[in-house]
Amino acid sequence: DGGITQSPKYLFRKEGQNVTLSCEQNLNHDAMYWYRQDPGQGLRLIYYSQIVNDFQKGDIAEGYSVSREKKESFPLTVTSAQKNPTAFYLCASSMFEGGELFFGEGSRLTVL
Amino acid sequence: QQQVKQSPQSLIVQKGGISIINCAYENTAFDYFPWYQQFPGKGPALLIAIRPDVSEKKEGRFTISFNKSAKQFSLHIMDSQPGDSATYFCAASDKSTSGYALNFGKGTSLLVTP
Numbered sequence: 001d002g003g004i005t006q007s008p009k010y011l012f013r014k015e016g017q018n019v020t021l022s023c024e025q026n027l028n029h030d031a032m033y034w035y036r037q038d039p040g041q042g043l044r045l046i047y048y049s050q051i052v053n054d055f056q057k058g059d060i061a062e063g064y065s066v067s068r069e070k071k072e073s074f075p076l077t078v079t080s081a082q083k084n085p086t087a088f089y090l091c092a093s094s095m096f097e098g099g100e101l102f103f104g105e106g107s108r109l110t111v112l
Numbered sequence: 113q114q115q116v117k118q119s120p121q122s123l124i125v126q127k128g129g130i131s132i133i134n135c136a137y138e139n140t141a142f143d144y145f146p147w148y149q150q151f152p153g154k155g156p157a158l159l160i161a162i163r164p165d166v167s168e169k170k171e172g173r174f175t176i177s178f179n180k181s182a183k184q185f186s187l188h189i190m191d192s193q194p195g196d197s198a199t200y201f202c203a204a205s206d207k208s209t210s211g212y213a214l215n216f217g218k219g220t221s222l223l224v225t226p
Binding site for chain 2: 004031033035040041042043044045048058090092094100101102103104105106
């Protein structure tokens with residue numbers, strides 16, 4: 001089945017630790033995105049990538065980093081510099097810019 | 113700041129009733145307005161979308177109404193069913209910024225009671 005796979009689904013981290021969230025898609029989509037979801041806040045864009053080896057900051061990129069070495073993969077690292085990292089993280093892709101976004105099932109990160 | 117303002121934050125509708133969710137925007141460059149539906153613990157999924165060259169789009173029980181002059185658009189769910197209980201997000205995007213990434217409203221939690 002084609003789709004977006006995010007892992008892990010749940011993750012616990014101690015303060016001061018970096019953590020990497022995985023996002024893999026087999027839809028052959030060019031564009032990939034990371035959103036953060038907090039209760040009552042909607043979805044806010046962290047980073048996006050329109051092509052391999054290129055990515056751009058979104059509205060809330062501070063404390064996060066990404067890479068796009070393969071078309072299928074767009075991992076997100078939540079660094080210790082992120083002040084409030086506990087959230088639900090959603091990865092998405094689209095065939096082209098402005099196309100329908102397809103979302104993964106999300107990764108819930110809790111910082112203890 | 114929030115580029116798309118969504119209301120209400122929560123909504124309770126009886127089975128068979130009409131659910132209405134409203135969104136407003138300021139950026140006149142926006143040219144794509146989708147609605148996403150999200151069930152608990154899942155990622156959002158596209159429900160219906162509209163572009164500003166039409167004022168209304170209907171797909172089954174779901175209708176988007178679009179008012180370009182007022183910079184508002186709304187989702188109407190006719191004959192609402194308990195299975196429609198979910199969080200709904202409106203969104204908007206334009207090709208000139210952020211790689212066409214979507215700007216989302218804060219969401220509306222809809223509960224349809226039996």
